[in-house]
Amino acid sequence: MIELRNLSKRYMVKDKRGNKTIVDAVKQVSLSLDHYRGYSLVGESGSGKTTLARLLMCIEQPTSGEIWMDHRNVATMSQKELRLKRIDFQMVLQNAQSALDPRWTVYDSIAEPIRCLRPMDRATEKRRVLELADKVQLSTALLTRLPHELSGGQQKRVCIARAMSVCPKFIVFDESVSGLDVTVRKQILDLILELKKDSLSAFLFITHDLDVALYMSDHILVMKDGSIVEQVEKATSYADFGHEYSRQLIESLPPKVPQHR
Ligand SMILES: Nc1ncnc2c1ncn2[C@@H]1O[C@H](COP(=O)(O)OP(=O)(O)OP(=O)(O)O)[C@@H](O)[C@H]1O
Numbered sequence: 001m002i003e004l005r006n007l008s009k010r011y012m013v014k015d016k017r018g019n020k021t022i023v024d025a026v027k028q029v030s031l032s033l034d035h036y037r038g039y040s041l042v043g044e045s046g047s048g049k050t051t052l053a054r055l056l057m058c059i060e061q062p063t064s065g066e067i068w069m070d071h072r073n074v075a076t077m078s079q080k081e082l083r084l085k086r087i088d089f090q091m092v093l094q095n096a097q098s099a100l101d102p103r104w105t106v107y108d109s110i111a112e113p114i115r116c117l118r119p120m121d122r123a124t125e126k127r128r129v130l131e132l133a134d135k136v137q138l139s140t141a142l143l144t145r146l147p148h149e150l151s152g153g154q155q156k157r158v159c160i161a162r163a164m165s166v167c168p169k170f171i172v173f174d175e176s177v178s179g180l181d182v183t184v185r186k187q188i189l190d191l192i193l194e195l196k197k198d199s200l201s202a203f204l205f206i207t208h209d210l211d212v213a214l215y216m217s218d219h220i221l222v223m224k225d226g227s228i229v230e231q232v233e234k235a236t237s238y239a240d241f242g243h244e245y246s247r248q249l250i251e252s253l254p255p256k257v258p259q260h261r
Contacts, residue, residue: 001170001202002033002056007065008226009051025051027226028065035169038196039204040213042249043223049206050094052223053172056204057091058082087117090163094175096155100147106133107143110161117166132161135198136191153184160191169201176205177212189215210238210249222246 009026025048033039033056041049054060055067058074067074069085077085090113093099100109110129114120120128133143136157147155156176163171173192177185189212196203205216213220214235222230222243230243238250 001035001070002031003068004029004031004056005066005068006030007052007055007067008063009048009055009060010063024226026055026062029226029228031221031228031231033170033202033204035201037202037219038193038217039202039219039221040217041204041206041221041223042208042210042213044208044249047223048226049223050174051226053091053174053204053206057089057172058086059091087166088169089172090166090168090170091172091174092156092159092163092176094178096152096159097147099159100155102147105144105146106138106150106158109147109158110143110165113162113165128165132165135164135195136161137187151184152180153188156180156184156188157191160188160195164195164200167199170203171200172204172206174206175208177207192216210246210253222249 007026007029008024011023011025012020013023015021027048029052041052043049051060055062058067069089072081074082074085101112104112107129110132111125114125114128129143130140133140138154138157138161142150142154147158150158160173160176176192177188180188192203192205193216205213207213207216214237218232218234218236220232220235220241221228222232222241222245224245230241230246232240235241241247241250
């Protein structure tokens with residue numbers, strides 16, 4: 001469905017003295033992401049995960065390399081074709097609160113992508129919004145609330161419903177459970193897995209946490225300094241990772257079983 005060919009993204013940043021420095025956020029990444037699969041992308045902060053996702057979503061332009069979607073090179077698509085393709089590829093951002101317009105109710109937040117990308121009559125739209133709210137387990141009583149009147153977990157659910165509203169083929173979840181307590185975190189992860197079974201064709205789940213990556217998918221991509229250093233197809237445990245950097249990630253995980261004093 002998506003193929004990345006030697007994809008790179010270089011930023012120019014200025015230091016305190018105004019000197020230009022190069023940041024190679026993504027370096028020569030080649031990757032195939034198929035329909036009907038879930039992928040986890042794991043790596044430490046600054047390794048290039050979000051940049052890679054933004055390239056995938058065509059929010060950023062690559063410095064070099066190609067992105068092929070359904071056997072078409074994105075660079076050769078017209079603006080109209082690209083706009084249509086973008087409907088199929090949605091992203092749930094790291095920070096749910098800033099991703100939601102503070103002036104919009106939950107109902108309008110969920111309805112907005114439909115209104116912009118797949119307009120329908122008001123009665124059908126209402127049915128769709130109610131169906132989505134039900135899918136992400138948001139009660140109808142919450143639909144008239146504003147984002148600041150929701151918990152962090154509820155805000156995440158609204159963001160997921162928004163992304164699902166246009167029936168995408170592929171969703172990127174960028175650190176979609178960071179900052180949530182463990183119970184809500186598990187609920188959101190299970191919700192995504194449930195949606196995957198039910199109606200979502202494929203996803204890429206971005207996380208720092210290898211345990212979360214393993215929970216979400218058996219196909220795991222490990223990223224370091226802008227490169228994919230390891231891809232594991234059928235990962236079930238830490239033992240499936242062989243790259244030195246993956247081993248370091250595993251060693252830095254906190255112990256699972258509470259220590260007896
Ligand atoms: N717009 C930008 N301009 C300049 N540098 C950028 C920009 N966006 C990202 N970077 C740099 O690119 C590198 C990769 O950043 P990116 O956000 O992709 O990493 P990440 O793995 O998603 O990190 P995190 O897990 O902390 O979100 C970092 O060094 C970052 O500072």
